[in-house]
Amino acid sequence: MAPTVERKQIDITPLKKANVPIIFIVGGPGSGKGTQCERIVKKYGLSHLSSGDLLRDEVKSGSARGGQLTKIMEAGELVPLEVVLDLVKEAMLKEVAKGSKGFLIDGYPREVKQGDQFEAEIMPARLALYFEVAEETLVKRCLKRAETSGRVDDNAETIKKRLKTFMQSTTPVVDHYAKKGKLVKINAEGGVDEIFGVVQQHLDKIFK
Numbered sequence: 001m002a003p004t005v006e007r008k009q010i011d012i013t014p015l016k017k018a019n020v021p022i023i024f025i026v027g028g029p030g031s032g033k034g035t036q037c038e039r040i041v042k043k044y045g046l047s048h049l050s051s052g053d054l055l056r057d058e059v060k061s062g063s064a065r066g067g068q069l070t071k072i073m074e075a076g077e078l079v080p081l082e083v084v085l086d087l088v089k090e091a092m093l094k095e096v097a098k099g100s101k102g103f104l105i106d107g108y109p110r111e112v113k114q115g116d117q118f119e120a121e122i123m124p125a126r127l128a129l130y131f132e133v134a135e136e137t138l139v140k141r142c143l144k145r146a147e148t149s150g151r152v153d154d155n156a157e158t159i160k161k162r163l164k165t166f167m168q169s170t171t172p173v174v175d176h177y178a179k180k181g182k183l184v185k186i187n188a189e190g191g192v193d194e195i196f197g198v199v200q201q202h203l204d205k206i207f208k
């Protein structure tokens with residue numbers, strides 16, 4: 001049985017009231033989610049929340065929960081759904097207070113249940129952008145990133161485990177949003193500018 005995680009009471013009324021578009025950003029480790037989000041933020045001024053960054057910040061904060069999270073990330077596994085969802089909610093509320101125009105939720109959902117629970121507790125996502133990249137390219141990019149990232153999970157062994165987690169848990173997410181007619185699948189093997197060109201074709205329809 002999954003361990004019980006204590007949920008915080010978070011009042012998300014301001015988030016519901018804001019009713020701004022939410023875009024899920026999905027893709028394997030090293031698929032370029034963070035890189036494309038940076039470009040999207042520059043052009044559209046959306047709020048970019050990376051679940052991985054939120055978790056790494058939680059670790060840095062030195063909270064009791066932090067040590068546990070590092071172990072999970074080192075193992076290339078998924079952090080319990082409730083932990084991530086509560087961190088995302090809190091971060092979204094902070095952005096809404098600043099007058100957010102919309103959200104890029106990067107690295108989320110990583111399993112079908114995460115997406116369903118997010119949409120039930122917060123609101124439905126407008127789109128899921130999926131950056132499709134071959135496994136070989138993912139490994140190459142993560143190993144290159146390892147030279148400078150200082151991330152506990154950017155090493156050959158953990159990358160292998162993260163890819164396995166991605167194939168098992170996250171590829172069903174892609175099918176899930178395709179069935180809902182919300183999936184935008186983008187070939188992300190090319191250069192950053194080329195990929196961003198395709199991204200813009202889709203986002204220009206939503207954000208003017």
Ligand SMILES: Nc1ncnc2c1ncn2[C@@H]1O[C@H](COP(=O)(O)OP(=O)(O)O)[C@@H](O)[C@H]1O
Pocket residue numbers: 027028029030031032033034035036141142144145188189190191192195
């Ligand atoms: N289109 C691309 N072509 C080559 N390298 C890329 C591309 N997009 C991102 N990268 C590089 O690959 C690594 C992973 O990108 P990142 O945006 O951190 O991916 P993710 O957030 O999906 O793990 C980074 O070192 C980044 O500079």
Ligand SMILES: Nc1ncnc2c1ncn2[C@H]1C[C@H](O)[C@@H](COP(=O)(O)OP(=O)(O)O)O1
Pocket residue numbers: 027028029030033034050051052053055073076077078079080081084106107108109110114153162
């Ligand atoms: N939505 C989520 N659910 C569960 N675990 C998550 C998560 N987002 C991130 N994590 C954990 C497990 C991941 O292997 C690790 C790093 O995530 P990340 O920074 O989004 O990686 P990347 O950008 O390379 O795809 O953090």
Ligand SMILES: [Mg+2]
Pocket residue numbers: 033034050052107
């Ligand atoms: Mg990232």
